[in-house]
Amino acid sequence: MRLLVLGGTGFVGGATVTEAVRRGWSVTVFNRGMHGTVPSGVHRLRGDRTAPDGLAALAGGEWDVAVDTWDGAPRAAGDAARALVDAVGHYVYVSSGSVYTDQAAAGLHEDSPVVDADPGSVDGDYPQLKAGAERAVREVFGQRALVARAGLILGPGEDIGRLPWWLRRVERGGDVLAPAPADLPVQYVDVRDLAAWMLDAGTRKVGGTFNAVGRPAQTTMGELLDACVAATGADARLRWTDPASILAAGVQPWCDLPIWLPRGHPYRGLLEQDVTRAQAAGLTCRPVAETVGETWRWLREVGAVPPRAGRPQRSSIGLDPTVEAAVLAA
Structure with a gap:
């Protein structure tokens, strides 16, 4: 071909x-x-x-x-x-x-x-x-x-930095702000x-x-973050926190806490799409542990998220450590 x-x-x-x-x-x-x-x-x-x-x-x-x-x-x-x-x-x-x-x-x-x-x-x-x-x-x-x-879209080569940010944050260890509930569905490919x-x-x-995109509820925030802990081998403790407390602190879903879109969010439907037609046409998605593990191996090889081809690099992905610490302390 x-x-x-x-x-x-x-x-x-x-x-x-x-x-x-x-x-x-x-x-x-x-x-x-x-x-x-x-x-x-x-x-x-x-x-x-x-x-x-x-x-x-x-x-x-x-x-x-x-x-x-x-x-x-x-x-x-x-x-x-x-x-x-x-x-x-x-x-x-x-x-x-x-x-x-x-x-x-x-x-x-x-x-x-x-x-x-x-x-x-x-x-x-x-x-x-x-x-x-x-x-x-x-x-x-x-x-x-x-x-x-x-x-x-997640996986090796990601040039936005959503999953890489979570991997690097978990790698640092300690208490990690995790948006509850752990069983919140995440849809990705x-x-x-x-x-x-x-x-x-x-x-x-x-x-x-x-x-x-993969099927709805193919994974959850809990499964994804557990996979990050397993892949990095870090001494990290996921602190599952009520989303109302996180939002009240001014933390922005998707940008400050990548991948996370809480229930009721204006973009929540983007993680709950119907994929009947794509599945019938043969689209399948590998387990989240494989995606996370191989993204971690790639990230360690390249060292940092590469610049986005043809577009400015996003600088706002990920939560400021001082803000995270304040939310956890509260």
Whole structure:
């Protein structure tokens, strides 16, 4: 199989390239060449899709499957799709569950309302950019397009730092502020499972839109943090604390305490999506202990979370130790 990855050096794109190389596919990546590296044997084309003639390097190529991780202007997503419509057999666009209008609702499915977005737009917030790009790709490829609305993505290579922050915090040991209840469900997908599924679906020419995330309640905050303790081997004590006390101290879910979205949160529905369609199309997710353990091994090898390809590095992930200590003391 011949694969083209638009991007290819970031979190999801890098995992997709790695999986395709493992399968023995012929792999080409297209990006600006400013971030990251690619495995040996991968052909790298350079170009900036937002610049005049920025897609010229793609001319003359032919691929069975393309995977596009673009999260910028929808117009640029459409330009790339139009440039490749006769050169690619099946097009996979990596979108996000953030496109849904009511992100607090449980059971969001692929036909739930999404934010209003223009496929020809050059700006917007993250949900609008992703929703607009979805439309742009569908307008060009129709049923030859698969839109993968990914949810929370974890695993080796994570360039946001959610799971890496918890691992480093647990590594420090001592009393660790853990948001109760321990059985609060967490829905996520391991990046390697997402990549493998997208390649499988692309090979089978599966079209349509899918919530590309693991099943609801596939793990819990307790299981995830226990896995962090086990992986690091740290002398850490999880102090399960009432969420009302945590919120009253000004601690922000998702940012200060990554991965955590308490019940009643405006974005809670992003961890409770319906994945019936994706499961029927073969998406599965490995156990959380494997995801956590292999993320820890990777993190120890690289030392720090890598910069995000093409986007500013987030600096607000994780809780200030003094704030944590104050909440625990209270």
